[in-house]
Each structure stands twice: as structure tokens, then as C-alpha cells.
Amino acid sequence: MRTAMAEKRGEGFHSAAGLIRYFDQEDEKAIKIPPWFVVAVGVGIAAAVVIASWQWPA
Helix, strand or coil: CCCHHHHHHHHHHHHHHHHHHHHCCCCCCCCCCHHHCCCHHHHHHHHHHHHHHHCCCC
């Protein structure tokens, strides 16, 4: 005798596999940003905040 919970548990695996397949595909039109650029922008924003807080103290 199968319960409703056992049937739902089986459905989750199939839907997760579909999501993995969907996100695994790479879009040719997508903008590709290198990781070093993201880190550099973060460091630049942090430096701007530190300089601004030093320049204009609260």
C-alpha cells in the first residue's frame, strides 16, 4: 500500500532533474562576465564607501 507522501517523494526527483537539465544549458546570447571583474567591482565599491565615509563623516 503506497501512501500519498511516497508518491510525492518520487515526483520531486523528476522535477529536480528537469531543472538541472534546464539550468545546465548555456545561452549563447547571455552576457558573460569574468569572475575577476565581479571581484574588482566589489573592491571598487568598498573603496568608494570607505573614502566617502572618511571624506564626509556622519
